[in-house]
Amino acid sequence: MAGVDSGLTGADDGSTGADSGPAGAESGPAGAESGPAGAESGPAAVDSAFIELDGVEKVFDVRKKTGFMKRERRQVRAVDSISFRVERGEMVGYIGPNGAGKSTTIKMLTGILTPSAGRLRVAGIDPSRDRTRLAHRIGVVFGQRTTLWWDLPLVDSYRLMHRMYRIPDARYRENLDRLVELLDLGDLLDVPVRQLSLGQRMRGDIAAALLHDPEVLYLDEPTIGLDVVSKSKVREFLRELNTERGTTVLLTTHDLQDIEQLCKRVMVIDHGRLMYDGPLAGLHEAGESERTLVVDLERELPPIDAPAPARVVRVDGPRQWLAFPASESAAPLVARIAAEYPLVDLSVREPDIEAVIAKMYAERATA
């Protein structure tokens, strides 16, 4: 039985080392430390990153009914010539608005979808060609779906993973114990999944994706719909997973807090195109960020005539919002408004990453 499997996973490349094959997982002398450290010492080609995309594209043919008997065929370029590399142990945020192409990218990285063009490698494997072999080495969590068995106690789903992934017994117990502790699942193991809250189920799903020691964890919108407490638990766990076990993490989200709290590196995607790839801090510069002055006037008035580059960006009754460069002082602007308008109250808002990105999108759209 085990022979089939090791034939499938072991033969191919040495770079994966002891930690990938289900059989070899425990053989490392360091035991629990057999994560990425072991793999790096393997004979991997130096210049090949763990995840590599080269001009990857995904084009969907969409047929839409436009009227009686009329159909319109249209091509949607969900992912448009994207290239990036992710090294082992990185934690990367993949962000963008709805429909940007995040899920499509994840689906190509996991072998669910075949790219229309370009070259894609994960741990040296072409995901669309070697889907099952890759499956042993990756973990995937889809925020809105579950891999857990609705009517059965949570632990039953884990037992299925144990057997389906052929995780050695000792390894399975060790991993399960650790995940139960870190994700606070102790009281939930015997509870049928249908009785779990969304946050509990998400934690349960994350554990299910990690039992087989994947080298990379993909999460597609892992915090969507979660309450604040669950969100922070999930984030805390991911941080620990990444720092302690060195698991590579790639998460998509449209919740920028996820990124601000977790990822040093951010990739921004919109309309299928990679618009930014770099450190989180750099995003502000890339977006030429602005601060916002919120003024409350005595009554409703036409937009304030502010000196450029400051300008009114929004009016709502007596309240107006003015944007001005983050690098400039607010004082002259405030003085001028106070002198010429019936001012009641004001406040200054620092640029948030959300606004930065919104601005970035706006600029690309007009460019």
Next chain:
Amino acid sequence: MGERSALREGLRAYRLIAGMWVRSSMTYRTSFVVTVFGNLMVTGLDFVGILLMFSQVDSLGGWSLPEIAFLYGLSVTAFGIADLMLGSMDVLGARMRDGSFDILLVRPAPVLAQVGADRFALRRLGRITQGAVVLGWALVSVDVDWSAPKALLVPVMVVSGAAIFSAVFVAGAAFQIFAQDAAEVQNAFTYGGTTLLQYPPTVFGKDLVRGVTFMLPLAFVNWVPAAYVLGRPYPIELPQWTAFASPLVAVACCALAGMAWRVGLRSYRSTGS
């Protein structure tokens, strides 16, 4: 990765997932008992209908009650086995629409095995039981001069028939990839097929019989081999040996269905729907 190890992996995954569904259904213990019983009743009803018909007439399309019971038993048993193994493949379309199909694609197991084991339900044993009971009664009641080839043909029919129906299930699933709301089309071929085969070919038009022989070769589940066993003329002009061709037909059907599945899966992975 050879075909053989893929098959072995597939069977293993099938067993694991079917086991999970059985355990799931056991969590509703009362409803499990009720559904098994209900299943037996419902599938039993259509044979009761045939019995009622025979309280008014002596033959149907020239076939006696035991002969029709023979057709019925073969069709229902063969279909029942396929239905037990792959009966929930019609939920595939729904799985694609709600996205849960993607979950299957990231597991290290053949997708067809996972889809085949989906919603595996032991209550479907009801249909097999009922078919087997009717078949058993038919075997002792039909007026047949049993010979070795004829006796051998009975289990061959059940196994080949199950394989032919299984192929129809798989082909139907592949079709659903292209038309995701076509579960009813699949059901028309599977449930419709087994109902058709419960009646003698003589009550149907020649065109239908021809279609069911050459296009969708359900006639090899029972009509043709059963005609040989019962010493009746074949439903349409065919050489004598075709009564023994059911295993070949079954293998061909399975191969074609497997190809259709592969094409379907490849299409899904390129269109994402």
